[in-house]
Every structure is written in structure tokens, then in C-alpha cells.
Amino acid sequence: xxxxxxxxxxxxxxxxxxxxxxxxxxxxxxxxxxxxxxxxxxxxxxxxxxxxxxxxxxxxxxxxxxxxxxxxxxxxxxxxxxxxxxxxxxxxxxxxxxxxxxxxxxxxxxxxxxxxxxxxxxxxxxxxxxxxxxxxxxxxxxxxxxxxxxxxxxxxxxxxxxxxxxxxxxxxxxxxxxxxxxxxxxxxxxxxxxxxxxxxxxxxxxxxxxxxxxxxxxxxxxxxxxxxxxxxx
Ligand SMILES: [Zn+2]
Ligand SMILES: [Zn+2]
Numbered sequence: 001x002x003x004x005x006x007x008x009x010x011x012x013x014x015x016x017x018x019x020x021x022x023x024x025x026x027x028x029x030x031x032x033x034x035x036x037x038x039x040x041x042x043x044x045x046x047x048x049x050x051x052x053x054x055x056x057x058x059x060x061x062x063x064x065x066x067x068x069x070x071x072x073x074x075x076x077x078x079x080x081x082x083x084x085x086x087x088x089x090x091x092x093x094x095x096x097x098x099x100x101x102x103x104x105x106x107x108x109x110x111x112x113x114x115x116x117x118x119x120x121x122x123x124x125x126x127x128x129x130x131x132x133x134x135x136x137x138x139x140x141x142x143x144x145x146x147x148x149x150x151x152x153x154x155x156x157x158x159x160x161x162x163x164x165x166x167x168x169x170x171x172x173x174x175x176x177x178x179x180x181x182x183x184x185x186x187x188x189x190x191x192x193x194x195x196x197x198x199x200x201x202x203x204x205x206x207x208x209x210x211x212x213x214x215x216x217x218x219x220x221x222x223x224x225x226x227x228x229x230x231x232x233x
Contacts, residue, residue, distance in 0.1 A: 016082035016091050017075045026079060026091040033168055035075045036104045041066045042224065044209070047233055053107050062200065062213040063224035068095075068102035071202055071232030080201050080230060083132045095201065095229040096139025103197070103227060105141070112227070114149045114193035115141040118200040118212055119179070121158035136229065137199040152192050153212060158182045171207040179212050179221040182220060192219035203228040 014021060015028040027035075040049040044061035053064065069076045069116055076098075083091035103110075117137035132147050134150060141148035157178045165171050181192050196216060203209055209226040216224060 010034070015131060015135060016088060016094075017078040024090075025097075026082065027075065027092040030161045031075050032094075034073075035069055035098055036073055036085040037069050037105075038067055039105070039168045041106055041108075041225070042231070044213070044224075046204070047206070048230070062217060064209060065203070065206070065209065065231070066099075066103055066106060066225055066227040067203060067231035068099045068227075068229050071161070071204075071230040073230070075231045083135075083201065084128075087129060087224060089130065089135060092135030092140050096136040096143070097229055099136060099199070100140045100143035103198060103225075104143075106225075108225060110144055110197070112199060113144075113195045113197050113223075114147050114152065115144075116149050116152045116193070116216075117221045118198065118208055120155050121153040121155045123158045124161075133200050137197075140197065140199060146197070149193060150195075151182055152196070153179050153198075153216060154182060162204065168205040168207070172210075175207050175211040177211075179215040181215060192216045192221045193224040194221060196221050196225070197225050198224055198226040200226070201230075202223060203231045206233070 015031055016026045018028060018029040020028040026028045040051050041053055042049055042065040044063040044065045045058035045191055047065060048057050072075055079095055082088040089091050115137050117133040120131045137149055159174050162171055165174055198212060200208060213224050
């Protein structure tokens with residue numbers, strides 16, 4: 001038996017950021033230390049930091065934004081890239097851990113919250129094999145012991161990925177009308193949980209969170225903390 005066999009046996013994966021052999025997760029210890037987490041939440045309308053969670057600038061924002069780190073951080077970017085484009089499922093667990101630890105430090109009482117992933121279309125799921133935000137959401141739900149509501153929000157229209165579009169106005173148009181809540185028999189509008197941790201991998205223009213939050217609020221949700229592993233604005 002050669003040395004390579006043992007390396008593969010005991011170190012089955014590579015760090016998504018630097019390629020070092022690792023035994024579990026998606027990052028080596030060194031790279032994990034290089035993720036620089038944010039310390040505050042942000043305004044859902046203008047993305048200004050909200051120390052102490054007080055929404056001073058836009059009290060009517062549809063949601064409070066939480067982002068664990070910045071998309072400019074090379075480690076976070078490598079993790080998200082590995083998850084979305086190289087189908088590295090272990091990256092979802094690591095991103096979920098980073099997001100949960102960030103969220104745990106925010107001054108917010110999570111009692112009564114449900115965890116809801118931003119849904120993807122059937123077509124996209126078929127193409128990728130899984131919904132990456134659902135995997136991140138599962139880890140966050142497990143960390144806090146909160147219910148994971150996979151189908152509280154569904155995606156009813158399939159369009160080009162947001163990452164293919166640069167213009168913010170076009171990004172808004174691209175997600176408009178894409179989400180819905182499920183109707184039970186006899187209902188004219190769907191009912192969504194009252195308090196939601198809405199999970200996405202990355203937020204750029206905020207178009208996805210805004211459209212998803214508007215849909216949930218129309219179905220009765222009163223409080224939304226929209227959490228992304230990284231934000232790029
Ligand atoms: Zn590494
Ligand atoms: Zn604001």
C-alpha cells in the first residue's frame with residue numbers, strides 16, 4: 001500500500017480555500033481562523049450596521065439583515081463557490097456553522113422562530129442535485145434547536161440565476177413574483193410562520209431577500225431576520 005492510499009483514507013477531503021488535506025468539514029483550522037465575522041446585523045433597506053439591533057434609519061424595513069461575513073473575504077468566497085459550483089456539500093455545514101455562531105452573538109431572542117431556506121426552482125435543483133440554502137438552513141436550525149420549515153416558501157418561477165445579472169434593477173425584476181406560500185384547502189392566501197430566520201448563501205442587491213420577505217409578510221409573517229453567510233454590498 002502506498003502513502004497516497006493512507007492520505008486519502010485518513011484525510012478524505014481538501015480545504016475549500018487552500019487545498020490542505022482535512023478529515024472533516026470543508027476548511028482547515030488555519031483558514032477557519034481567517035474568516036472575519038461581522039459583529040452587527042444590518043438594515044434590511046440600506047444595509048447600514050445596526051449595533052444593538054435598533055432599526056433607526058428604516059424602521060419599516062421588511063426584514064433585518066444578518067450577514068456572517070463579507071463576500072470579499074477569500075475564505076467565505078471559496079466556500080460558497082465550492083458549494084454552488086463544485087457541489088461540495090460539506091461546505092454547507094461549515095457555512096451553516098459560521099452563520100449560526102454569528103447569529104448567536106446578535107442581541108436577538110430566537111424563541112418562537114422557524115428557519116426557512118430561500119427556495120430554488122425544480123429545474124435548478126435537478127441541475128445541482130440539492131438546494132444549497134436548505135443544507136445551510138438545516139445546520140442553523142439544528143444549532144439553535146429551531147424547526148426547519150422547508151416548504152414555508154416555494155419557488156414558482158424558474159429564471160436565470162441572480163449571479164448572471166449585474167444591474168440591480170434587473171435583479172429585482174428577475175425575482176419578482178418568483179415566490180409563493182403553499183395554500184391549504186379553503187385558503188385564499190397561504191399562512192407562513194410568524195417569526196422567521198430566512199436563510200440564503202449570499203446576498204448582493206438584497207432583491208431575493210426583499211421579494212421573499214414581501215411574500216412571507218403577505219402570508220402573515222411579522223418578524224424576519226434574513227441571514228446570509230456573506231454579503232457583497
Ligand atoms: Zn485551508
Ligand atoms: Zn436603513
